Amino acid sequence: MLSMHGASVGYGNAPAVLREISLTVRPGRVLALTGSSGAGKTTLINAMAGLLRPRDGTVTVDGQPLRDRDHAVEQRIVLIPQDNGLAPILTAAENLQVALVADGVTPPGARRQTAAMLDLLGLAGQADQLVEELSGGQQQRTAVARGLALRGSVLLADEVTSELDAGNRQRVLELLHGEARRGAAVVFATHDPEVAAACEAELHLVEGRAEIIRD
Numbered sequence: 439m440l441s442m443h444g445a446s447v448g449y450g451n452a453p454a455v456l457r458e459i460s461l462t463v464r465p466g467r468v469l470a471l472t473g474s475s476g477a478g479k480t481t482l483i484n485a486m487a488g489l490l491r492p493r494d495g496t497v498t499v500d501g502q503p504l505r506d507r508d509h510a511v512e513q514r515i516v517l518i519p520q521d522n523g524l525a526p527i528l529t530a531a532e533n534l535q536v537a538l539v540a541d542g543v544t545p546p547g548a549r550r551q552t553a554a555m556l557d558l559l560g561l562a563g564q565a566d567q568l569v570e571e572l573s574g575g576q577q578q579r580t581a582v583a584r585g586l587a588l589r590g591s592v593l594l595a596d597e598v599t600s601e602l603d604a605g606n607r608q609r610v611l612e613l614l615h616g617e618a619r620r621g622a623a624v625v626f627a628t629h630d631p632e633v634a635a636a637c638e639a640e641l642h643l644v645e646g647r648a649e650i651i652r653d
């Protein structure tokens with residue numbers, strides 16, 4: 439269980455972007471994180487991913503303070519970042535295989551799981567293409583495929599449908615809900631009100647504070 443208690447998060451000496459944030463990310467649910475551009479969605483996701491340490495308050499995972507990104511990875515907190523985080527000079531398939539092997543999957547197992555996951559995202563034909571040669575939406579789906587393949591206990595998805603057409607957006611949304619049904623706690627930052635409305639819970643960021651819209 440990932441929780442924040444009274445957390446303030448910011449960069450350098452600038453005033454905090456987020457103040458007194460308290461939330462719990464529950465297994466089995468998709469929490470939509472909404473707010474206008476610059477409201478702090480990525481900042482909040484990065485704090486939950488262990489990439490940013492709160493100035494005040496705490497981020498805890500199963501009751502233990504989250505130390506850093508390595509600790510988050512150990513706790514199976516998977517991040518699909520806004521800029522996709524893929525290695526551009528590897529193929530789509532290699533990006534998944536490298537992540538799976540690093541996670542302890544055998545190479546043949548990683549190849550099988552990669553093929554199945556890329557197929558699920560409609561990318562079977564792009565498996566052997568370099569990421570830098572894929573379209574923005576194909577890269578975004580590759581990043582989603584990699585994030586899903588890692589089967590996290592917490593899945594943090596930062597604006598992962600922004601470049602997708604309606605059909606693929608729906609497909610990714612269904613897959614994120616599928617992760618929740620598997621038992622993961624899913625957090626999904628989005629600008630899209632329709633996408634947010636399809637999530638069980640919603641947290642809206644405004645002026646550095648978090649308002650619970652649905653819980």
Ligand SMILES: Nc1ncnc2c1ncn2[C@@H]1O[C@H](COP(=O)(O)OP(=O)(O)OP(=O)(O)O)[C@@H](O)[C@H]1O
Pocket residue numbers: 449455473474475476477478479480481482520629
């Ligand atoms: N690395 C950084 N250094 C300093 N300030 C930053 C950094 N990253 C973000 N910020 C600032 O933090 C605030 C929140 O940014 P953030 O990216 O979290 O918003 P967001 O809600 O994810 O926006 P968007 O929807 O446009 O992606 C902004 O004012 C931004 O300028």
